[in-house]
Amino acid sequence: MLFNSFIFRFSSVMKLKLCLSFLMFFVIHDVQSAKSQWMALVPSTIPAVQGSCVVIPCTYNYPRPSSKKIINSWLGFWKKGNKVLATSIQKWKLPVEYKKRTQFLAKLRTRNCTMLLDSVRSTDVGPFYFRIEMPQYKSFSYTQNSVSIDVIRNPPPPTLSVEVNDQVYATCSVFHSCPSIPPQFSWSHTGVIKSQSKKVNAWNWQTVSTLTFPPLATDFNKPLNCTVRHRGGKEAQSSIILLI
Ligand SMILES: *[C@@H]1O[C@H](CO)[C@@H](O)[C@H](O)[C@H]1NC(C)=O
């Protein structure tokens, strides 16, 4: 009631402003409470070619300790069930299954829990989840925010297109999950080859290879092939007929 009579004295413009600032307060309050919950931000499923690598992007949050506790130690674990795949603890003995295939990519103090899994096996489907241990505070397993890997046994053919002017300009591209060792391209025709990668979203990259060459009459009505070889050796090919 006190609040109502308070508002009553304002002009309608002021009322609106007050309402807006109250709305803002709730919006900001909501964002902040989301930031201070036991929550990890990860994609639920990531496609990855078998044999290749996959970067699992991850950030995590925890409620602020109520007292003025100083947290200066964070121990991170990536797990599947009770098995540890990767950890920030250097001396930890990982199961043979995961040894030398996983890497912690980021510092835990920045709430980044990104992990890399290499030589993806058909059995690496997950679900995988992150666990944080803060000896001065609490520990938590983010089992509600788990990641599954959609292991692709036969990678799809690359996207191939060609433009013919004075030069033949061909473009071949694929999406992948392994930015550290991007796919390699090979072409059935010689020419100037350039390759470039870009990030599409948090877990997906695109690598594009272009081939440029001056065509001879004998090049026409013949297939031009682009072969992509993913990290780990899986290959896929696309073919296009060069038309005048
Ligand atoms: C987390 O760390 C990885 C690896 O260093 C980095 O690529 C990524 O951008 C970081 N994510 C955020 C949200 O800072």
Ligand SMILES: *[C@@H]1O[C@H](CO)[C@@H](O)[C@H](O)[C@H]1NC(C)=O
């Ligand atoms: C290009 O691909 C076509 C169709 O798949 C195939 O018949 C041909 O042998 C390939 N050529 C080369 C040079 O790889």
